[in-house]
Amino acid sequence: MEQERTEIQDLGEFGLIDYLTRNIEIQNASTVLGVGDDAAVIDHFGKQTVISTDMLVEGIHFDLMYTPLKHLGYKSVVVNLSDIYAMNAIPTQITISIAFSNRFSLEALNEFYEGVYAACEKYGVDLVGGDTSNSQKGFIISVTAIGEVTPDQFVKRSTAQKGDLLCVTGDLGAAYLGLTLLEREKKIYLESPDVKPDLEGQTYIIGRQLKPEARKDIIEFLQQEEIIPTAMMDVSDGLSSEILHIAKQSNLGVVLYEEKIPIAQESKEIAMKFGLDPTACALSGGEDYELLFTMKQQDYDKIVLNEQISVIGYMADISEGAHIHTKGGNKFKLVAQGWNAFKQ
Ligand SMILES: Nc1ncnc2c1ncn2[C@@H]1O[C@H](COP(=O)(O)OP(=O)(O)O)[C@@H](O)[C@H]1O
Ligand SMILES: Cc1ncc(C[n+]2csc(CCOP(=O)(O)OP(=O)(O)O)c2C)c(N)n1
Ligand SMILES: [Mg+2]
Numbered sequence: 001m002e003q004e005r006t007e008i009q010d011l012g013e014f015g016l017i018d019y020l021t022r023n024i025e026i027q028n029a030s031t032v033l034g035v036g037d038d039a040a041v042i043d044h045f046g047k048q049t050v051i052s053t054d055m056l057v058e059g060i061h062f063d064l065m066y067t068p069l070k071h072l073g074y075k076s077v078v079v080n081l082s083d084i085y086a087m088n089a090i091p092t093q094i095t096i097s098i099a100f101s102n103r104f105s106l107e108a109l110n111e112f113y114e115g116v117y118a119a120c121e122k123y124g125v126d127l128v129g130g131d132t133s134n135s136q137k138g139f140i141i142s143v144t145a146i147g148e149v150t151p152d153q154f155v156k157r158s159t160a161q162k163g164d165l166l167c168v169t170g171d172l173g174a175a176y177l178g179l180t181l182l183e184r185e186k187k188i189y190l191e192s193p194d195v196k197p198d199l200e201g202q203t204y205i206i207g208r209q210l211k212p213e214a215r216k217d218i219i220e221f222l223q224q225e226e227i228i229p230t231a232m233m234d235v236s237d238g239l240s241s242e243i244l245h246i247a248k249q250s251n252l253g254v255v256l257y258e259e260k261i262p263i264a265q266e267s268k269e270i271a272m273k274f275g276l277d278p279t280a281c282a283l284s285g286g287e288d289y290e291l292l293f294t295m296k297q298q299d300y301d302k303i304v305l306n307e308q309i310s311v312i313g314y315m316a317d318i319s320e321g322a323h324i325h326t327k328g329g330n331k332f333k334l335v336a337q338g339w340n341a342f343k344q
Helices: 012-020 069-085 106-123 174-191 203-210 216-224 239-250 265-274 278-284 297-303
Strands: 031-033 048-057 090-100 126-134 140-149 165-169 231-234 253-257 291-295 309-316 322-325 331-333
Touching: 012 106, 012 126, 031 126, 048 069, 069 090, 069 106, 069 140, 069 216, 069 231, 090 106, 106 126, 165 239, 165 297, 174 203, 174 265, 174 278, 203 265, 231 239, 239 253, 239 278, 239 291, 239 309, 239 322, 265 278, 291 297, 297 309
Parallel strands: 090 126, 253 322
Antiparallel strands: 048 140, 090 140, 165 291, 165 309, 231 291, 253 309, 322 331
């Protein structure tokens, strides 16, 4: 079936905005005024406001050859909400700005927004504004997420204490393996378009790359157990880079145990197939959007039964430096080989 294609020119900028935002229903009492004026108005009723922004650039952060637009819309929102949760806060509003070339039809943008709204609904946030522009080439997305936190209960990266346990949620490395697989299939397709992609049994890692989730559940769990982490951040860049951020900003050393790093069985198998070291994928792969946090040793009993939280090490004196103890009994200096958009 021929897909319908409506040119954006037929609607104009304001027609497009009206179209994309026509069904918004406000979900939060804190959203006083949403889309349609010079600015949105938010009242957090005595709470503190948390704000974070991240950009996604075609060719750098995503490849439209294997990224469905709906997934991209979802992921663009989720990666921003993840930063709000990483402050121990609850996201309440987002703004979203897009720039796109005339390669994009109304139908394409509609698909992207389906993903945006699916994430808004799942995480209970209101879309309250944004900006719409053209680009000569490529799709650029910028999302700003706003959230609320009980005064002074936000958690920074710089406040870990010596002796604190180092914890991480979920499992790591799968998003990178998903990306590796998609890139491999893309290459095969470009060389011989008739070969059917072999993605069997790999839905977990592909899902982790294309449709990540933010750890709202963990923030709720910590709240319920009355645990306030001493430091926290999300894992967007790879575990080692994030651990070093916490250690450096807290003026501490850190000891990490390789055997404690959570890696899914599916990830281990696929890493093996690709000839990759699963630990390296977890340390440097990125895009896991799990939470990395430190907490007092006394809180250990409260988390021990939660299978979504792994204790992977502890914070040490700065004089000890930052090290990983390998399964083989060796000790290596931890280096940040994190993903970075400026790497050649
Ligand atoms: N161009 C910029 N101008 C001002 N602040 C920036 C800019 N880019 C990043 N930052 C700030 O630098 C800090 C680290 O950013 P980043 O490494 O992107 O964090 P994250 O991984 O949480 O997105 C954040 O406080 C962010 O707001
Ligand atoms: C085409 C493509 N190239 C590379 C990646 C890998 N990648 C994209 S973003 C990212 C990590 C985080 O990105 P960044 O812009 O640093 O986010 P921030 O740390 O600011 O949250 C990684 C590993 C990808 N998903 N797709
Ligand atoms: Mg950022």
